Amino acid sequence: xxxxxxxxxxxxxxxxxxxASSGVRADAxxxxxxxxxxxxxxxxxxxxxxxxxARAGGVAGAALDRLALSPARITQMAEGLRSVAALPxxxxxxxxxxxxxxxxxxxxxxxxxxVVGVIYENRPNVTSDAAGLCLxxxxxxxxxxxxxAQRSNDAVVALLRRALAKVGLPEDAVALVEDSSxxxxxxxxxxxxxxxxxxxxxxxxxxxxxxxxxxxxxxxDGDGNxxxxxxxxxxxxxxxxxxxxxxxxxxxxxxxxxxxxxxxEVAAAFLPRLEEALAGVELVADGRAREWLPSAAPATDEDFxxxxxxxxxxxxxxxxxxxxxxxxxxFGSGHSEAIVTEDLAAxxxxxxxxxxxxxxxxxxxRFVDGGExxxxxxxxxxxxxxxxxxxxxxxxxxxTKWIVRGEGHVRQ
Numbered sequence: 548x549x550x551x552x553x554x555x556x557x558x559x560x561x562x563x564x565x566x567a568s569s570g571v572r573a574d575a576x577x578x579x580x581x582x583x584x585x586x587x588x589x590x591x592x593x594x595x596x597x598x599x600x601a602r603a604g605g606v607a608g609a610a611l612d613r614l615a616l617s618p619a620r621i622t623q624m625a626e627g628l629r630s631v632a633a634l635p636x637x638x639x640x641x642x643x644x645x646x647x648x649x650x651x652x653x654x655x656x657x658x659x660x661x662v663v664g665v666i667y668e669n670r671p672n673v674t675s676d677a678a679g680l681c682l683x684x685x686x687x688x689x690x691x692x693x694x695x696a697q698r699s700n701d702a703v704v705a706l707l708r709r710a711l712a713k714v715g716l717p718e719d720a721v722a723l724v725e726d727s728s729x730x731x732x733x734x735x736x737x738x739x740x741x742x743x744x745x746x747x748x749x750x751x752x753x754x755x756x757x758x759x760x761x762x763x764x765x766x767x768d769g770d771g772n773x774x775x776x777x778x779x780x781x782x783x784x785x786x787x788x789x790x791x792x793x794x795x796x797x798x799x800x801x802x803x804x805x806x807x808x809x810x811x812e813v814a815a816a817f818l819p820r821l822e823e824a825l826a827g828v829e830l831v832a833d834g835r836a837r838e839w840l841p842s843a844a845p846a847t848d849e850d851f852x853x854x855x856x857x858x859x860x861x862x863x864x865x866x867x868x869x870x871x872x873x874x875x876x877x878f879g880s881g882h883s884e885a886i887v888t889e890d891l892a893a894x895x896x897x898x899x900x901x902x903x904x905x906x907x908x909x910x911x912x913r914f915v916d917g918g919e920x921x922x923x924x925x926x927x928x929x930x931x932x933x934x935x936x937x938x939x940x941x942x943x944x945x946x947t948k949w950i951v952r953g954e955g956h957v958r959q
Contacts, residue, residue: 550734553722554689554741558662560719561687565659569636571714576632576679579710580625583675586706587621593698594671601695609799609856613669614696623918624675624703631679631923637942638685652952657945659685661743664763665926666691666735668749671699676917676924677746678707678721683923684944687720689742691735693749694727729756736761746927746939766935768927770854771801772880773912776871776897778888779810783817785909786887791824792911793885799856801928802883802915806851806861808871814839814864828858835864851878868893872900881930883907883915904930904937 564572583590594616601614637657644654663686665677674690681688692700700723708718724735736745736757745765747757757765775793777786793804809817818839822830831850832843840862850861851874865871875884885907886897898906905915905928915938917925922940929935935943 556719557687557689557722560717564720565685573632575710575714576628580628582706583625593702627924628679654950655947658948664689664742664745668693671696674703677926680926684941691724733760767931769930770880771882772854773883774806775804775885776808779812780890781887832862836862883912
């Protein structure tokens with residue numbers, strides 16, 4: 548089957564899903580969650596084959612971690628589907644409405660996007676998250692994963708399609724591109740008239756390819772060069788816990804911290820203790836920070852601009868909030884930025900002046916995640932401003948339709 552033929556089948560299925568009741572779509576998600584748990588041993592086995600092949604091919608570190616499934620991660624995938632199923636249905640929601648002086652009744656109502664294409668790398672959990680959110684919002688999910696996770700993605704998609712069939716929805720409402728070649732990825736990005744919105748989840752090479760080749764509308768899930776700024780009014784115990792969590796809890800994901808900025812008034816008290824707390828993390832630091840971090844290598848501008856996705860952290864010392872905001876403005880990717888401070892005015896200024904999809908006050912950047920913020924899961928974290936920004940849940944996978952009701956009105 549050619550990619551275009553497969554895409555047209557997905558598009559036909561999207562029309563059926565859009566007309567299905569909220570209850571039927573939710574039933575499909577709950578059933579898929581049950582199947583994930585019931586078929587966990589088989590899913591673990593095929594994922595072990597993917598992981599083994601990737602390891603033999605030289606994949607290691609964060610990339611291997613993103614690929615690997617465990618009973619806990621599969622359980623989380625299932626819980627994500629159940630959480631999404633329990634969310635309010637965005638389809639049909641009246642965004643706003645009014646009556647014109649001439650009696651015309653005007654409403655804006657949420658409707659599905661249609662076919663949502665998701666192109667992603669290494670992470671089989673994205674398969675269930677993306678498909679679940681698309682179905683919740685009345686869309687079909689057209690998925691293109693990486694070759695490294697092909698067996699795992701095939702297995703997850705097969706379970707989702709079984710669930711759809713059991714509730715009477717077309718299996719093609721969730722489909723996986725079988726060809727993992729670069730040429731197929733480019734063709735996928737150019738399925739105008741089939742894919743209504745494309746969401747990439749991957750590294751710089753994927754984003755560069757999308758920007759060069761895509762002819763369908765897209766929402767960028769860009770780099771996560773995230774910062775934590777420790778203000779002079781910070782509780783340093785709190786700051787230590789937040790920095791350690793933001794960097795070390797799962798370093799290979801987009802909401803992990805990559806740069807630490809410390810106010811000069813607390814640098815002497817904070818940085819030496821942090822070096823011990825971050826044991827195992829490679830530190831690179833500017834000249835001022837190295838005064839208290841003598842083992843750190845010198846940090847370059849490239850370091851401060853890099854999303855490491857690994858146990859590596861760039862550290863800088865700044866004189867005030869203005870300097871911290873300026874640094875983030877220069878080097879940040881617009882993903883997630885955090886401040887640790889007991890000064891309410893400083894927190895409010897930081898939240899107001901930092902231009903990012905998410906600003907976090909006195910908490911880890913790791914909370915910028917659809918599941919943690921009450922969306923059940925996320926199909927991506929948008930770092931652009933149109934049409935969605937930040938974690939993308941069901942509402943972000945809809946658009947609005949204008950409905951105008953009259954009684955024989957004609958325009959004069």
